[in-house]
Amino acid sequence: MEMSEILRGLSYNEKRLLLALDRIDGTGTPDELEEVGKFDLEVEVMGSASWLSSKGLVIIDEVQSKYYVLADKEITVKGLPERRALSFIASRGGRAEMGELSAELPDGEDRIAVGWLKRKGLADIAKEGEKKILTLTDAGRKTLETKMSDEMLLDKLSSGPVSETEVDERTIRDLKGRQGIIADNVEVKRTISLTEDGKRAIASGIELKEEIAQVTDGIIQSGKWKDAEFRRYDVQTFAPALYPAKKHPLARLGAEVRKLFTEMGFTEIDEEYVQPAFWNLDVLFIPQDHPARDLQDTFYLENPSRIHINDEGLVQKVKEIHETGGDTGSTGWGGKWSRDVAEQALLRTHTTVNTITYVSKHPNPPVKVFSLSRIFRKESIDATHLPEFTQIEGIIIDENGNFDMLISLIREFYSRMGFDQIRIRPAYFPYTEPSLELEVFFNGKWMELGGAGIFRPEVVAPFGVKYPVLAWGFGFERLAMLKWGITDIRDLYISDIDDLKKSPTF
Numbered sequence: 001m002e003m004s005e006i007l008r009g010l011s012y013n014e015k016r017l018l019l020a021l022d023r024i025d026g027t028g029t030p031d032e033l034e035e036v037g038k039f040d041l042e043v044e045v046m047g048s049a050s051w052l053s054s055k056g057l058v059i060i061d062e063v064q065s066k067y068y069v070l071a072d073k074e075i076t077v078k079g080l081p082e083r084r085a086l087s088f089i090a091s092r093g094g095r096a097e098m099g100e101l102s103a104e105l106p107d108g109e110d111r112i113a114v115g116w117l118k119r120k121g122l123a124d125i126a127k128e129g130e131k132k133i134l135t136l137t138d139a140g141r142k143t144l145e146t147k148m149s150d151e152m153l154l155d156k157l158s159s160g161p162v163s164e165t166e167v168d169e170r171t172i173r174d175l176k177g178r179q180g181i182i183a184d185n186v187e188v189k190r191t192i193s194l195t196e197d198g199k200r201a202i203a204s205g206i207e208l209k210e211e212i213a214q215v216t217d218g219i220i221q222s223g224k225w226k227d228a229e230f231r232r233y234d235v236q237t238f239a240p241a242l243y244p245a246k247k248h249p250l251a252r253l254g255a256e257v258r259k260l261f262t263e264m265g266f267t268e269i270d271e272e273y274v275q276p277a278f279w280n281l282d283v284l285f286i287p288q289d290h291p292a293r294d295l296q297d298t299f300y301l302e303n304p305s306r307i308h309i310n311d312e313g314l315v316q317k318v319k320e321i322h323e324t325g326g327d328t329g330s331t332g333w334g335g336k337w338s339r340d341v342a343e344q345a346l347l348r349t350h351t352t353v354n355t356i357t358y359v360s361k362h363p364n365p366p367v368k369v370f371s372l373s374r375i376f377r378k379e380s381i382d383a384t385h386l387p388e389f390t391q392i393e394g395i396i397i398d399e400n401g402n403f404d405m406l407i408s409l410i411r412e413f414y415s416r417m418g419f420d421q422i423r424i425r426p427a428y429f430p431y432t433e434p435s436l437e438l439e440v441f442f443n444g445k446w447m448e449l450g451g452a453g454i455f456r457p458e459v460v461a462p463f464g465v466k467y468p469v470l471a472w473g474f475g476f477e478r479l480a481m482l483k484w485g486i487t488d489i490r491d492l493y494i495s496d497i498d499d500l501k502k503s504p505t506f
């Protein structure tokens with residue numbers, strides 16, 4: 001970067017720091033610079049210094065030094081355990097029995113003392129019958145008159161911190177090996193100095209003018225902006241990337257599913273959670289005495305408890321199809337179809353309600369839509385069931401649509417999601433023929449992932465659909481389980497971040 005450009009990009013505080021450095025011969029500590037430059041805080045000094053250093057105008061030197069301090073202040077008064085043991089043995093004429101020493105140095109200090117006496121060669125220990133006898137050595141006797149090196153260091157520490165350069169390595173290692181006697185502190189000393197470029201920058205003249213870093217409405221309204229200097233922004237300056245948050249794994253997987261279908265040419269659709277049984281069930285040729293309608297499987301609503309179906313023509317067609325098959329060639333379910341039952345309000349039990357609603361409005365090919373949305377079932381909660389979950393649903397209406405096309409689409413989807421091991425089995429749904437069920441081998445057993453099929457004539461006839469409607473509905477949470485090897489579906493909805501973090505796959 002050109003010097004003139006660098007100069008133009010200097011902030012008010014950076015200029016202040018350069019001028020402060022100039023006044024103290026080009027080098028100083030943050031403390032000194034805070035004072036000379038009349039900064040309010042040391043962080044202002046350091047912030048400006050690091051910007052200046054990235055521009056090559058200053059260098060920041062860091063010297064780390066280690067200090068030792070006394071952690072146990074009493075030790076210098078009481079003396080090290082071996083010192084106390086030494087005096088005690090001396091008071092017994094240079095020979096003492098272990099039992100006596102233990103009475104003098106209780107709480108395990110006797111053993112510590114004996115360990116160090118032996119290690120330092122100050123006493124010998126010998127067995128006499130049942131007794132253990134400690135005898136002072138010559139070195140031990142001499143030590144009665146002199147201080148040991150660790151004691152001298154402790155004395156020094158008792159009057160203040162001692163730099164690591166002033167201590168003998170072995171002595172410090174031994175003292176550190178004992179618990180809680182000394183601690184170490186690291187101190188970082190920084191010096192900020194002008195570089196040659198920094199000196200040139202100052203020589204070229206620095207004008208100190210207060211700058212506005214943030215435009216506020218006050219500055220605009222008062223007209224102050226007219227005379228103000230604004231802080232320049234360098235949009236190319238390096239700044240560290242921050243990742244303060246992440247999307248929930250399910251939201252990420254949802255985005256992946258959406259991307260995949262969109263790339264395959266599908267458009268996303270959705271409908272209301274609250275539906276009349278008519279659209280959720282009757283239009284799909286689910287008989288009115290079907291177990292899925294049971295209170296035990298479906299959440300019926302009290303408010304609204306009914307949703308009126310406006311389309312008389314459609315109601316008549318659906319009634320006929322259920323009762324006699326109408327002109328679809330089917331015999332229907334027989335019996336009487338009840339409009340009352342069809343107008344009950346419920347929470348949708350599958351997103352197939354989305355696709356059939358779409359078909360009713362767009363009966364002609366080409367149609368490729370999908371939905372990724374929530375459904376509700378009265379399931380008891382366990383490791384693979386939740387009462388609210390998400391379905392990946394969709395349809396294709398295509399002049400050449402057939403069962404093979406449906407199967408390859410399903411395989412394609414799962415293989416793009418990373419799963420080639422799926423099993424397709426014949427199945428039954430009241431609204432499709434043929435129908436299939438897909439499963440995947442997971443956690444020791446086959447887990448159902450969803451169903452699919454081609455809509456029956458009884459379903460599509462009222463809407464005048466002339467071509468095959470290939471339809472499917474897969475479980476989204478189960479896909480997530482597969483993807484991350486999660487064995488309990490409930491883990492997907494834990495809202496405790498710390499718990500989530502424990503899972504290695506997230």
Ligand code: PHE
Pocket residue numbers: 349350351352429432450451452453471472473474
């Ligand atoms: N609606 C079915 C379910 O909830 C899945 C399905 C959708 C089956 C479309 C066939 C066709 O399990």
